[in-house]
Amino acid sequence: xKNVVIFSVVLLLISCSEHKHGSPxxxxxVVAESxxxxxxxxxxxxxxxxxxxxxxxxxxLFIENEHSESNFSIISEAMDGEFAWVKYTTxxxxxxxxxxxxxxxxxxxxxxxxxxDKGPF
Numbered sequence: 001x002k003n004v005v006i007f008s009v010v011l012l013l014i015s016c017s018e019h020k021h022g023s024p025x026x027x028x029x030v031v032a033e034s035x036x037x038x039x040x041x042x043x044x045x046x047x048x049x050x051x052x053x054x055x056x057x058x059x060x061l062f063i064e065n066e067h068s069e070s071n072f073s074i075i076s077e078a079m080d081g082e083f084a085w086v087k088y089t090t091x092x093x094x095x096x097x098x099x100x101x102x103x104x105x106x107x108x109x110x111x112x113x114x115x116x117d118k119g120p121f
Contacts, residue, residue: 024084024101027108029072031099035059036092037066048104050112064092078120084108085119 027046034042035055043059044052071091078085084101098121100113113119 022108024079024086024099024108025074025077025088027101027110028074028086028088028099029070031055031110032072032088032090032097033070036062036064036070036090037068038063039066046107046109048102048109048111051110054112055110062092068092076121080120085121087121 030042031046033039034046038059040056040059043055047055069091071089073089075087075089075096076085077087082102086099086101087096088099089096098113098119099110100117100119101108102111103109
């Protein structure tokens with residue numbers, strides 16, 4: 001009985017620690033901050049291959065001090081079938097940004113947003 005309780009507690013802790021960035025808005029925050037702080041490993045984890053290629057290509061132009069505050073804020077979030085859209089602001093850019101996300105490998109990931117993608121905003 002004691003082993004079952006210990007196993008249950010360990011399983012609960014593992015499952016809680018693995019689900020840190022479950023929603024599209026949480027993922028958008030992680031991607032925005034990793035983009036501006038130059039954290040390529042995190043950026044790659046939370047973007048699709050196309051999304052990473054697109055963001056990584058321009059990342060060097062926008063890197064901020066890794067200790068600076070992003071003041072990330074969600075303006076709007078919408079779901080459209082298998083896609084999610086997150087409109088956000090940061091202290092690094094005066095204009096709001098929009099991320100298009102898709103679920104891949106059980107995680108929401110930022111993908112490439114092409115001009116013909118109208119989205120909800």
